[in-house]
Amino acid sequence: MKIISYNVNGIRAALKKGFDSWLREENPDIVCLQELKAMADQIEPFYKELGYELYTETAEKKGYSGVAILTKRKPKHVEYGCGNSLYDNEGRVIRADFDNFSVMSVYMPSGTSGDIRQDFKYEWLDFFYNYAHELTKFIPNLVISGDYNIAHTPIDIHNPVSNKNSSGFLPEEREWMSKFIDSGFIDSFRAFNPDPHHYSWWSYRANSRANNKGWRIDYHMTTRSMEERLKSASILPGAHHSDHCPIVLEID
DSSP states (O other), X not given: OEEEEEEOSOHHHHHHTTHHHHHHHHOOSXXXXXXOOSXXXXXXXXXXXXXXXXXXXXXXXXXXXXXXXXXXXXXXXXXXXXXXXXXXXXXXXXXEEOSXXXXXXXXXXXXXXXXXXXXXXXXXXHHHHHHHHHHHTTOOSEEEEEEOOOOOSGGGBSOTTTTTTSTXXXXXXXXXXXXXXXXXXXXXXXXXXXXXXXXXXXOSSTTTTTTTOEEOOEEEEEEGGGGGGEEEEEEOTTOOSSSBOOEEEEEO
16 A cells, blocks of 8 residues: 655645646555645545545635545545644644554644744644554554654754754754654654655755755654554655655555
8 A cells, every 4th residue: 555645835736736647647545635725625626537535624724734635445434633623723634544554644833933833833742742642542553644844863854953943953843753753653764764865845945956955854654563564665856746745655
């Protein structure tokens, strides 16, 4: 089974750049999308002819945030949101449950706009840590895919020294990521790829993408119970529908 996660930075903009044709060629079984920036009725039904069902959790604010799951396999249950209105109003979590595993699409907050949103991000991280662990009590096989807005280690960012005080690479954020992984999750990409210079997001400024000056902030995290089912993980920097690129996980 092939699972793709992709922060599309606006699904309508991505479709204008050929996202639907690209999706047809990649042909994943499940796609987790972040930053839809559209309400459900604003998304053209491109997915139907490709064999997908679309499930969305959108923000109250139009043109902001939003997550979705496209799937060719019908879920037995879809959970919209995380039960906390503070975050559900921003459209940050959706989960699809299948017979022997579940997949979550998550868009974690950014703190780049200032102290208020950085504090909001820290509060979210505390909440999500507990939320994820509560889920694993009855969903042991869980894939949490999406934009975490955190580069975990120095090899996950092009210039760790100059970015040491940047939101997304702050010590507290990186410590949270370490704690999260150590508590029972696998960073699936690093399970297969220990080398540096693999990124999933690039600034639109200073020709960053062409020079591969990026950050790896998108992840497929899985519970450790799924370790033997992991077959491969990769990043697809050749897809240019967003300032992010897709990440891929293949499982049994």
